[in-house]
Amino acid sequence: MDADTYKPGVGDLVDGRYELKDSLGKGGMAQVWRAREVSGGREVAVKFLRHDSEALYCLDPYEREAELAVRNARFRREANLLGTLDHPGITELYGSGSHLGVPYIAMRLVTGVSLRTFLDEHSPLPLATAVAVAIQVAGALACAHTLPVVHRDLKPANIMIDEEGWVVLIDFGIAKPLHADATRYTAHGSTLGTRGYLAPEQLLEREPTTRTDVYCFGCIFYELLTGRPPFPLGPESGLTDKHLNEVPLPPSTYAAGIPEPIGDLVLRMLAKKPEQRPAVDEVLEVLDPFAPGVGDPEPRPRTHPDPTAPMRRPPDRAVRPRPVALTLPVASAPADEWLDARVVEQFCAQAESEIASGEPGDATDRLHGLTERVRKEWGERRPLVRRVWQGAADGFRLSGNFGAAARLYQAVDNDLIHGDGPAERADRALLRLRLAECRLTFGELEAAIATVDAAGRTAAGLPPELAARVEAVRHAVDAQLTARLAEPRRREA
Known part of the structure; x- marks a missing residue:
């Protein structure tokens, strides 16, 4: 029996490890x-x-063989990604392999x-x-985007709510790593993703970025708030043109009581240009003040499952940790003692030495845990505060955690550089580079x-040094950009 004739059935023992019970x-x-x-x-x-899908039977033998090769490669990549993504809001990988010629992935049910x-069943919520x-959902996406991986098929059918109220992101079948050496698979037939939840760049068959997921997530959030997507499906709805050109009405048009920061956030998530959309970490920051808290009453009308339950439940009764964006390690010094500036300067010097060698180590890890604390104790104008933040950002960048590094660089640029002299202009240009x-790792080429x-214009007006x-x-950075622009510009799978 080969892959074309095998069909899973009740009682089959897959790879000697998993006994099939029923089809889901x-x-x-x-x-x-x-x-x-x-x-x-x-x-x-x-x-x-x-x-054995109908789409494959419509192809001639050569096309069918090529399409199967792409699907097999995507399936292997999905298994690899699930083995890398570690978050309670993403299904864990238990194992993968091939059974009678058919690839399989075993994961958390x-x-x-x-x-x-x-x-x-429950709209409006x-x-x-x-x-x-x-x-x-944002917590799970933050984990994926930090790698960076873009899901590319966010829609309500690919999000599960378990019996305890935990939300889990599923089906990374067309997810794609964004690093430069990620294998590219040419798609057959149609734009990847699901109609009604596609970002403009997907409809135009352009490179995806993490902001592509943010747009799709914005469509879902709009529906969570209003009971309808921003551009509903219909026989003559002109859906593609609306996603490309039409600005959706504010969600408050369809539902009362939506706080202004949330309504504004959703519209920014649905911006036509990727660079105008917020990163998923900013989504979490905006939503955090509105999150249900421990001891809050159950929302009315009641729903089952109740997605607020994990947040309202006391921590000692939580089944899994609350999904949040990646956090920094705890600082070395006890929280009830004031920081010693001389010790922090030593950490900075040691971290800068590690960074110069290209191998971030223990000292750089200490800076990661000190960022918020030094800012809180010493304010935003002390040079040592900026030194800590920039050292932590450089460490994240060199270790490949580009999402965390980008957040820190952006914060330094926004809040920790003061003045407009030549040195400050140079520092801003370096941070932005x-x-x-x-x-670039996230595909944001423009x-x-x-x-x-x-930066070139800034450098032209600076003293020589x-x-x-x-x-x-x-x-x-320009050399890296040139290399990315030289890559084949074809539609990917």
Whole structure:
């Protein structure tokens, strides 16, 4: 029996490890089964790549073989990504392999309902419920985007709410790493993603970035708040043109009681240009003041499951940690003692030495944990505060944590550089170049081009020594940008 003829059935023992119990459903590219792990007895979900889909039968033999090769490669990549993503809002990978020629992925079984079913049953949602779902989705996305990985198929059907109220992001089947050496797979037939939840750049078949997910997430959040997507489906709705050109009405048009910061946030998430959308970390920051808290009453009308329950539950009764954006390690000094500036200066000097060697180590880790504390104790104008933040950002960048590095560089640029003399202009140009370097990893090429051009103009007006510092970094970032622009500009899978 080969991959073209094998069809999973009840009682099948997959790879000697998983006994199939019942089918949970199938789509165009995969089918999912509930199974029992033979060694431990726990229930798992086993996802099989489909070799028998209707779309494949419509192709000639050569096209079918090529498309199957792409699907197999994507399926292997999904398994690799799930093994890398570590977040309670993303299904854990238990194992992967091939059974009778058919690739499979075994992962955590999420029992509950899809967000699509939840919305169909409970819309319109109480504000607290909508915010609770959005915060949990944003936490999972923050984990993926830090790698960086873009999901590319965010929609209510790919979000689950389990029986305890935890929200889980599923189906990374067309997710894509954004680092420069990620393998590219040419798509066959249609734009990747789901109609109604596609960003303008997806409709135009352009490079995805993490802000692509933010747009799709914005469509979902709009529906959470109002009970309808920003551009509803219809036989003659002109949906593509609306996503490309039409500004959605404010969500408050359809639902009362939406706080202004949330309404503004949703519209910014739905900006047509990726660079105008907030990063997912900013989404979390805006939503945090509106999050349900421990001891808050259950929202009315009640829903089951209740996505606010994990946030309202006392910490000692929480089943899993609340999903949030990545946090920094705790500082070395006890929280009830004032920081010693001489000790912090020593940490900075040691970290800068590690960074100069290209190998961030223990001292750099200490800076990561001191950022918020030095800012709180010493304010935003003390040079040592900026030194801590910039050292932490440089450490994150060199260790490959580009999302965290970008957040710190942006904060330094926004809040910690004061004055407009030559030294400050040079520092701003250098920070923005490093920020552009991080964002290159996320595919944000247009913003990087603008930053490199602006840095060149800034350097032209600086004293020679400062200009040389800016030009050295500018040329390095420009070389990376040139390499990215030289990559084949074809639609990816």
